[in-house]
Amino acid sequence: MHELLYVIVMPAAMGVLTLFFPKKARLPAGIIALISAGWLFIKAVKLFGIGESEYFRTIFTMGDVFQFDFALKLYGFSSFVLLFIALFGVLIVLYSIGYWFKDRETSGIYYSYILWTLSAAGCAVLSDNLLLLLVCWEVLTLLLYLLVNLGGEGHETAAQKCFTILGFSDAAMFLGVIVIWIAYGTLSISSLSISTGTSTGVIAFLLLFVGAIAKAGAMPLHSWVPAMAKPTQAPTMAFLPAALDKLLGIYLLARISLDIFAIRPGSGLSLMMMIIGAVTILFAVLMALVQHDFKKLLSFHAVSQVGYMVLGVGSGIPVAIVGGLFHMLNNAIYKSGLFLAAGAMEKRVGTTDLEQLGGLAKLMPVTFLTTVVAALAISGVPPFNGFVSKWLVYQGMLEGPGYNVIFLVVAVFGSALTLASFVKVLHSVFLGRRQEKFDGVREVGFTMQVPMIFLAILCIVFGIYAKLPLEQFILPSVAGSTGVGIEEMTVSTASGYWSPAVATVLMVAGMFIGLIIYAFGKTRRVRVVEDVWIGGNVLENEEMRIPGTHFYKTVTDDLKPAYSALFRDGKSGAMDAYNIWGKLGFSVVQVLRGLHNGILSTYLSWTIIGLGALAFALMFLAL
Amino acid sequence: MDAARYLLYYLIFPGFLFTAVVGLLATWVDRKVTARVHWRVGPPWYQPFADTVKLLGKEVIVPAGAKATGFLIAPVIGLAAATLASTILWVASLYPETSFVGDSIVVLYIMTIPAIAMIIGASASGNPLGILGAAREMKLLFAYELPLVIVMLTTVYKVGSFSIEEILNFQSSNGVMLGSFSGTIAFIVAIFCAQAKCTMLPFDIPEAETELAGGTHIEYSGAPLAVIKLNMAIMFFVVPIFIITMFWGGVSFDGIRILTTILKFVAIVTIMVLIKNTNPRVRIDQALRFFWGPMLVLSIIALILAVLGY
Numbered sequence A: 001m002h003e004l005l006y007v008i009v010m011p012a013a014m015g016v017l018t019l020f021f022p023k024k025a026r027l028p029a030g031i032i033a034l035i036s037a038g039w040l041f042i043k044a045v046k047l048f049g050i051g052e053s054e055y056f057r058t059i060f061t062m063g064d065v066f067q068f069d070f071a072l073k074l075y076g077f078s079s080f081v082l083l084f085i086a087l088f089g090v091l092i093v094l095y096s097i098g099y100w101f102k103d104r105e106t107s108g109i110y111y112s113y114i115l116w117t118l119s120a121a122g123c124a125v126l127s128d129n130l131l132l133l134l135v136c137w138e139v140l141t142l143l144l145y146l147l148v149n150l151g152g153e154g155h156e157t158a159a160q161k162c163f164t165i166l167g168f169s170d171a172a173m174f175l176g177v178i179v180i181w182i183a184y185g186t187l188s189i190s191s192l193s194i195s196t197g198t199s200t201g202v203i204a205f206l207l208l209f210v211g212a213i214a215k216a217g218a219m220p221l222h223s224w225v226p227a228m229a230k231p232t233q234a235p236t237m238a239f240l241p242a243a244l245d246k247l248l249g250i251y252l253l254a255r256i257s258l259d260i261f262a263i264r265p266g267s268g269l270s271l272m273m274m275i276i277g278a279v280t281i282l283f284a285v286l287m288a289l290v291q292h293d294f295k296k297l298l299s300f301h302a303v304s305q306v307g308y309m310v311l312g313v314g315s316g317i318p319v320a321i322v323g324g325l326f327h328m329l330n331n332a333i334y335k336s337g338l339f340l341a342a343g344a345m346e347k348r349v350g351t352t353d354l355e356q357l358g359g360l361a362k363l364m365p366v367t368f369l370t371t372v373v374a375a376l377a378i379s380g381v382p383p384f385n386g387f388v389s390k391w392l393v394y395q396g397m398l399e400g401p402g403y404n405v406i407f408l409v410v411a412v413f414g415s416a417l418t419l420a421s422f423v424k425v426l427h428s429v430f431l432g433r434r435q436e437k438f439d440g441v442r443e444v445g446f447t448m449q450v451p452m453i454f455l456a457i458l459c460i461v462f463g464i465y466a467k468l469p470l471e472q473f474i475l476p477s478v479a480g481s482t483g484v485g486i487e488e489m490t491v492s493t494a495s496g497y498w499s500p501a502v503a504t505v506l507m508v509a510g511m512f513i514g515l516i517i518y519a520f521g522k523t524r525r526v527r528v529v530e531d532v533w534i535g536g537n538v539l540e541n542e543e544m545r546i547p548g549t550h551f552y553k554t555v556t557d558d559l560k561p562a563y564s565a566l567f568r569d570g571k572s573g574a575m576d577a578y579n580i581w582g583k584l585g586f587s588v589v590q591v592l593r594g595l596h597n598g599i600l601s602t603y604l605s606w607t608i609i610g611l612g613a614l615a616f617a618l619m620f621l622a623l
Numbered sequence B: 001m002d003a004a005r006y007l008l009y010y011l012i013f014p015g016f017l018f019t020a021v022v023g024l025l026a027t028w029v030d031r032k033v034t035a036r037v038h039w040r041v042g043p044p045w046y047q048p049f050a051d052t053v054k055l056l057g058k059e060v061i062v063p064a065g066a067k068a069t070g071f072l073i074a075p076v077i078g079l080a081a082a083t084l085a086s087t088i089l090w091v092a093s094l095y096p097e098t099s100f101v102g103d104s105i106v107v108l109y110i111m112t113i114p115a116i117a118m119i120i121g122a123s124a125s126g127n128p129l130g131i132l133g134a135a136r137e138m139k140l141l142f143a144y145e146l147p148l149v150i151v152m153l154t155t156v157y158k159v160g161s162f163s164i165e166e167i168l169n170f171q172s173s174n175g176v177m178l179g180s181f182s183g184t185i186a187f188i189v190a191i192f193c194a195q196a197k198c199t200m201l202p203f204d205i206p207e208a209e210t211e212l213a214g215g216t217h218i219e220y221s222g223a224p225l226a227v228i229k230l231n232m233a234i235m236f237f238v239v240p241i242f243i244i245t246m247f248w249g250g251v252s253f254d255g256i257r258i259l260t261t262i263l264k265f266v267a268i269v270t271i272m273v274l275i276k277n278t279n280p281r282v283r284i285d286q287a288l289r290f291f292w293g294p295m296l297v298l299s300i301i302a303l304i305l306a307v308l309g310y
Helices: A003-019 A023-050 A076-099 A109-126 A130-149 A155-184 A199-216 A224-229 A234-260 A268-289 A294-315 A318-348 A365-378 A385-399 A404-430 A446-464 A467-478 A486-494 A500-520 A553-558 A560-568 A577-595 A600-622 B002-011 B016-037 B047-056 B068-094 B103-110 B113-125 B128-159 B164-174 B181-197 B222-247 B257-278 B284-308
Strands: A053-062 A066-074 A522-529 B059-063
Touching: A003 A023, A003 A053, A003 A066, A003 A109, A023 A076, A023 A109, A066 A076, A066 A109, A066 A130, A076 A109, A076 A234, A076 A318, A076 A446, A076 A467, A109 A130, A109 A234, A130 A155, A130 A199, A130 A234, A155 A199, A155 A224, A199 A234, A199 A268, A199 A294, A224 A234, A224 A294, A234 A294, A234 A318, A234 A467, A268 A294, A268 A404, A294 A318, A294 A385, A294 A404, A318 A365, A318 A385, A318 A446, A318 A467, A365 A385, A365 A404, A365 A446, A385 A404, A385 A446, A385 B103, A404 B113, A404 B128, A404 B284, A446 A467, A500 B002, A500 B068, A500 B222, A522 B068, B002 B016, B002 B068, B016 B047, B016 B068, B016 B222, B016 B257, B047 B222, B059 B068, B059 B222, B068 B103, B068 B113, B068 B164, B068 B222, B103 B128, B103 B164, B103 B222, B113 B128, B113 B222, B128 B164, B128 B181, B128 B222, B128 B284, B164 B222, B181 B222, B181 B257, B181 B284, B222 B257
Parallel strands: A522 B059
Antiparallel strands: A053 A066
């Protein structure tokens, strides 16, 4: 068997195996899943080392009309995405073993879904045929539906919403694939090169674009992410919408906009993508500000961050593309870490409601520290990884046409709002005051800590030594596609390069200064007093609890005229194409229902009209 | 060797020692001018230093409900960040060859860290008044951050680079930003943002001594309070320097330009102190409306003018 096929077949086969494990044997199923994910990771590392490989086999042909090729192609970009898909597979399975350890409801089927997802994602990334890619995309949609259905209360509607939106986008992609087959006669991604000068080209691009952004979760097709956030368990959230779907969606977006269609900076399509990116950044983060549930808040950030990637990739400017793709990787890392922290809350505290949580930093120090790192990284605070990729996007915005400065403002300000939102999280979950009933909460187990710590370390390493991932993963991925040589790319990203290592050393030195000042003072003899001072009042613990959920009420209240529509729908999902289409569909159904009045003569007359139309059409065709 | 040189920059000049001393002197200017406005004599020049030393000798009190580590470490992080912002800004102005393309935006980001550290510290204290202050601090931060980012981008857009070196070169060959229409408007907006960034009246909403009894600072005492005061002094120095760099030709120590540098700095500080002394504290929603209303409009006008080339 070809080496690339192993990547697809092995996890799928192991997934079939874990399927047969009963509920009592969750642990062995998890261990088998861990071994397969680990094997996949090692294989992915080897493939990354090889760099290039191909597999081609025609599955079936229908004369000259149609031909389906099972074509796989490994090159810089796909090998790097595959590597991280496998890495996330390992981390999430490891986390899940701890997460499900005492849960009696779940069986090995969860691990089957995860392994199958890994297999389908691997196939999607390696695929060199649009139809094969589409099939994988649909398998992923189905698996997402099944995974959401394993969730808690309200999972049915959430799963339905995911399936509808992603199903719609898959249908759009299918149409796009048909258009490309008819117009250009091939579905091989590496040999396609379509001009967006023709209307056919534009239509084909838009149809594939819908598939890419729906998967990544950009507006207006984002609402499945927040909808599934609350009922779905945190490991699933960390695995799919936070990590894999971002990698896949942006991978496809980059493939179509850089390789197949070669979008130029300043073109109409580029502008459209940048507007989608900017709108996504701003509106999603505004909605994240008002959320009351940890996971739902994170899901809106998962949407908001996609904006930076779409903005970067869509701009067509090399530095911004590099930034967008690096942000894809960084976002997968820190967002996954944040969802895992939410999972720790779920596991130990039993809720992710921000009003219930609070004051858990002392009891769950590892979760707290990893969350702080991830929160600072997502807010783009130096020296963490989010800063580097966001900064590359900003830098790219300066190079394009003049109106790019608007996108720059939105992107920078979006970062400030993200920071605000995570300050709220840190306060409401870890700092502030704890409810007395949660005094006995313990830190999560070893298997759950390891993935969180690992991701936090990656956030730091990719921030301080950003050159490493940029040169190893990102630049080789795009060097051929953007028409810019790898040397030029290296120069254009490295010339503006600040040295986070030095800055970090200096920050640490600064903290030493502070500690020295403490040492001069009487800090070694800290006096612990009974409780806080509130103007002489003595209050109960419950009375002093201020959850962070109303931190930004001033903003929402005061800007009501401008934002009321946005915030009213904030909970159900504003700018939600799903709801709008739902209403439209409902009104169409109402019209159709009106036609079904149960009177035989009406039906007969419709039948006759239909027959007449058919006959007319046939006559027309015969002529 | 580079690292050692940077460490020296950071610790002595133009980093911690220099910034702290000048910052404390700037707070003395603030106190002296305020006293004159109040028709008082005001403290001697060494008062801020004496206050710091005095605070170091005081007992440190931590409430039982606080997350002690976070509570005590937060001011230290703020201090490190404020010093780093100052170092990057000064080193880029004095030794332009060390400037890098993104340094102005790095400085902008790092200048938010002291505020964030303050919020974390207040939140860790577990005091409801402190937490109210923290919420206000955060709202204030993103209220002024929007116009501040936009006015900063007017300069960045004109120069076509985020690099402080290029911003300064552009200003020395094409005249200072302040000389243009867009630059003047941007400068005015930036001054108000600086006022809020230093949490000075009318934007001392997070501390609000008469209302929240110190807000974010309420539980701090002794050495941590000294560090916080030092932080605020450093910010009171860094923020005006940042504005001078972005809009007013930057700072320099060559011959006569020392004098102009000091004059520029004192001018901005005096404007800020006068605003402080002639305005009562506004509510947080008023501040939000102020920054997202008139200031936002002004900053957008400045940006449009800059794009049009004025």
